């Protein structure tokens with residue numbers, strides 16, 4: 001059912017210039033995407049001022065404008081103009097109203113943190129499904145409605161796209177939706193006006209300082225999800241100082257909190273753990289009770305994600321025995337410590353992992369080392385036109401492996417060799433690493449350098465099946481390339 005302009009802004013502080021009674025057909029924030037009857041939101045961006053596209057939007061058929069200053073109207077036109085203090089907040093609020101506040105129609109779990117968001121959302125989805133829910137998922141790998149996956153452009157979509165997606169999930173009968181909430185999204189108010197049942201924090205380590213500039217600002221963006229703007233039950237990993245600060249704030253605010261982590265004071269923490277080749281078996285203390293879990297994910301960091309997901313599931317009211325049963329059958333998460341199929345008898349094991357932050361790279365290398373008796377070889381690079389300050393730290397982290405192969409990872413508009421030079425600044429004094437800007441050749445070099453029993457970690461691209469070079473999206477899938485190079489090195493027959 002369509003809404004009028006005035007209905008979308010009911011209860012919001014704004015000045016409506018014009019009639020306000022016409023129906024709004026849709027919401028647009030890009031002038032070139034405007035359709036007839038749309039409401040166009042003028043947003044002051046980091047690159048351009050969206051107010052300068054108001055005329056363009058009207059010419060394309062917009063019948064109402066939302067702006068932070070009066071931009072368009074000569075007095076007697078049939079275009080309604082809504083003047084607000086903050087166009088992004090207004091857009092998110094109007095979008096929630098446009099779709100009848102869909103997030104109130106299911107239990108929404110919002111997960112934020114530098115690493116582990118995707119994995120934790122998948123874990124919560126699986127547990128909720130086993131508990132009998134129909135689920136929606138929103139995140140980096142794609143959006144899922146009751147098991148059907150769609151590609152996504154953003155980890156957390158812009159508010160009109162997000163609310164539309166929520167509405168589709170509500171209309172499809174989803175009872176639990178689990179979503180990744182990026183720091184960009186929180187800062188840009190994409191989730192404003194959304195009703196969360198549970199918000200969860202995984203960790204905070206270096207990333208995205210190209211956008212947030214300082215660690216404090218990065219943290220404050222994440223912390224918004226735990227502020228009065230988003231009342232919810234909280235799940236907080238308290239292994240790091242940032243998590244403990246969040247806990248302090250949430251406790252002070254009187255929020256209901258479940259703490260998780262290796263920290264023995266956490267309400268959910270491990271007592272004993274065995275990291276096996278294809279699964280992890282652990283005894284957890286869960287709010288004072290001993291709980292045995294066994295799940296087919298590997299790596300120490302995944303235990304952190306499992307504990308966070310456990311906390312989210314308890315916050316949703318899912319019983320412990322159902323959570324334990326669900327964890328036992330957890331499907332793999334695409335591109336997260338995923339083993340590449342190898343020819344029979346190939347003496348090396350190759351893993352693909354999405355580690356593209358220094359902390360993730362360090363933890364992925366440590367996880368591989370714990371799984372493998374041989375040496376660990378890491379192939380990695382850093383993205384172009386993204387946080388350059390993390391490059392030398394990634395280089396340093398890679399030195400934990402026995403051999404590092406430095407290569408390209410979505411160079412975008414930067415020269416791959418210049419990116420590699422930034423990485424090498426963190427590897428000064430180290431010996432024996434290989435530099436190979438061509439990612440396929442780098443993977444081949446790692447396989448050629450491997451000795452029987454070695455494990456190779458291809459870090460950075462995970463589930464991605466492309467390489468971003470300039471404006472081009474070139475087909476490139478680490479999993480496929482590694483499988484081909486393994487066949488080239490060791491023959492044709494594949495293992496199961």
Ligand SMILES: CC(=O)N[C@H]1[C@@H](OP(=O)(O)OP(=O)(O)OC[C@H]2O[C@@H](n3ccc(=O)[nH]c3=O)[C@H](O)[C@@H]2O)O[C@H](CO)[C@@H](O)[C@@H]1O[C@H](C)C(=O)N[C@@H](C)C(=O)N[C@H](CCC(=O)O)C(=O)O
Nearest residue numbers: 029030031043044045046047048050053154155156182184
């Ligand atoms: C850094 C960032 O997030 N930027 C977002 C921001 O862009 P901006 O402030 O630069 O916008 P701008 O280009 O100056 O334009 C200002 C306004 O004019 C409008 N415009 C612009 C040109 C035009 O011809 N017509 C028009 O109407 C734009 O739609 C915009 O509303 O606002 C735009 C929409 O208003 C977003 O599309 C854009 O996301 C860009 C595409 C992006 O790449 N974002 C990434 C970094 C992002 O959000 N990533 C996180 C996850 C990160 C992670 O964890 O890895 C995510 O949640 O996806």
Ligand SMILES: Nc1ncnc2c1ncn2[C@@H]1O[C@H](COP(=O)(O)OP(=O)(O)OP(=O)(O)O)[C@@H](O)[C@H]1O
Nearest residue numbers: 114115116117118119140301304353354355360364
């Ligand atoms: N709890 C964790 N702590 C540190 N590193 C982790 C953790 N969980 C996953 N990782 C590492 O981060 C990589 C990405 O994991 P995941 O996709 O779950 O995180 P994310 O927060 O969604 O990342 P992004 O925001 O970049 O999509 C994994 O491949 C792994 O290397």
